[in-house]
Amino acid sequence: MAEMKVGEVIQQPLPQAGNVKKCTPKQEFWRKFKKQKMALAAGFFVVILFLLGIIGPFIAPFGAAEFDYDHILEGPSAAHWAGTDAYGRDIFSRILIGTRLSLFVSLLSVFLGAVGGTVLGLISGYYGKWIDNLIMRFCDILFAFPGILLAIGIIAILGPGLGNVVIAISIFSVPIFARIVRSSTLQVKATVYVEATRSIGAKPRRIIWKHIFPGTLSSIIVNFTMRLGTAILTAASLSFLGLGAQPPSPEWGAMLSGGRDYLNNAPHVTFFPGLAIFLTVLAFNLFGDGLRDALDPKIKD
Amino acid sequence: MLKFFLKRLIGIIPILFFVSIFIFLFVHMIPGDPARLVAGQDASLADVQAVQRELGLDKPLYTQYADFVKNIVQGDFGLSLKTKRPVFDEIAARFMPTFWLTFWSMIWAVLFGLVVGVFSATKRNKWQDYLGMFGAVSGISLPSFWLGLMLIQLFAVNLGWLPTGGMDSWKSYILPSITLGAGVAAVIARFSRSSLMEVMKEDYIRTGRAKGLKENKVVWGHALKNAMIPVVTMTGLQFGFLLGGSIVIETVFSWPGLGRLLIDSVSFRDYPVIQAEMLLFALEFILINLFVDLLYGVLNPQIRYE
Secondary structure, eight states: OOOOOHHHHHHSOOOOOTTOOOOOHHHHHHHHHHTOHHHHHHHHHHHHHHHHHHHHHHHOSSOTTOOOTTSOSOOOOSSSTTOBOTTOOBHHHHHHHHHHHHHHHHHHHHHHHHHHHHHHHHHHHHHOHHHHHHHHHHHHHHHTSOHHHHHHHHHHHHOSSHHHHHHHHHHHHHHHHHHHHHHHHHHHHTSHHHHHHHHTTOOHHHIIIIIIHHHHHHHHHHHHHHHHHHHHHHHHHHHHTTSSSOTTSOOHHHHHHHHGGGTTTOTHHHHHHHHHHHHHHHHHHHHHHHHHHHHOTTOOO | OHHHHHHHHHHHHHHHHHHHHHHHHHHHHSSSOHHHHHHOTTOOHHHHHHHHHHHTTTSOHHHHHHHHHHHHHTTOOOBOTTTOSBHHHHHHHHHHHHHHHHHHHHHHHHHHHHHHHHHHHHTTTSHHHHHHHHHHHHHHHSOHHHHHHHHIIIIIIISOOSOSSSOSSTHHHHHHHHHHHHHHHHHHHHHHHHHHHHHTTSHHHHHHHHTTOOHHHIIIIIIHHHHHHHHHHHHHHHHHHHHHHHHHHHHHTTOOSHHHHHHHHHHHTOHHHHHHHHHHHHHHHHHHHHHHHHHHHHHOHHHHTO
């Protein structure tokens, strides 16, 4: 056996574990995400929902305010897949048309809340000290109210209406995002590459947006998806209570609320809008769960 | 231990302070003059000014705040604009129905959620687990008012087993508490499953198994106790959601509680009642969180020394 030099050992290729391939974070994410069949299906459903949100009004067989007093409170049939309501309007069409409304309200309100919360969370986590204290105490106050109560309080001031529902939901989403972003900011801030950036003299604003913000993005995305479901539920609840969308709007919660008086002889009027809310929220939650599992570095296969 | 308790107790004082300011300012954020609102639409200017004096609205803001706190401490929340009765009496009459509804919802939700969670964790990645967890995510996604209406449809209208609403006998509690607790049960099931799975990886579980303990004893005797600590916190936090949820559920079931009073007050713009209810809900939520925090310290000694 030939004499072996110290250097030779190092030159040998390192043993590769199994068939693990090197991949970018994106590929890694997709590899983990596509394994979760349920989340994948939910993601597909969410895409369809957004498509329906865009084209819903064009493909709906009837108009949202198409009255037909010869066919009121009829059960599901070939002509009216989900039956008709007390004014003879086609419930299936109204649900299709209302998809846009529900998605828009939840997207906008969670987006506003996420932007506000992210900015506050980044500032709070990066600068620390009194400003961190101030922002976190502000969050504590908002957290002292159960979400829907805060929304009702805000609507009590601003008055009922879907626009005010958006404001209310975004306000109570702010502290949720602020807290999450703050804690990931603290983690990212402690990494060596942020330390390095700081030591070459980068300005705080650059460090925050170029180096810390991307690191917090995955937790923001996961929570964004999860909050969308909650936002749809809250908006529908408020409309159901008569504080959000007002009839004759084809908003799902408002439709459901309108069906309450006919529960005895026409339960389908409440059943179908509720089913639409349930399936939509379920899809967002399953999708969010899948995203979380795929983005969380702690969860190994 | 005492130091930990005191620290937490003192910790809620600033929150109470800011929440009280927030709620005090609430009435001032309403567009329009509160005095005109109290005096009524067709009151004369002199009437409005009289109400202003009576409510102390002509005083500087900090004096008003001091009076506000003083009155609250004495249980004086003013008069309801709708019934002209003291707000305190209005709320006191509605407190117990909501309390019992939340209480029973919590009891079944915790028990049921725990059983599903533990069962799912022990049957990890088997069909029972998938079924349990799909049930749980569905529970989180259900619009509670819809669930309530569907339960009324099935059990009250079609089968006639249970009342559609109101609060007459123990039977009246069944549907509202199932509806209210469903979401909480789902959250607890998910949380206890992941918490238990985390604990099952610990060395002392392996030791227990190596000693030849029966699996049931390992799970229920050793693992569950430690897995429960985060679940307790979660359960406490869920109380807040129950309080919020009760607002919707009480409307569905015509429950004579605080939630329905709140909705009625919002439609009537009965601001003194809304203000008092917001304060009460926030106070309950803060106290529950404090209690959970303290309990957490009792269950997990490490927390106390942080």
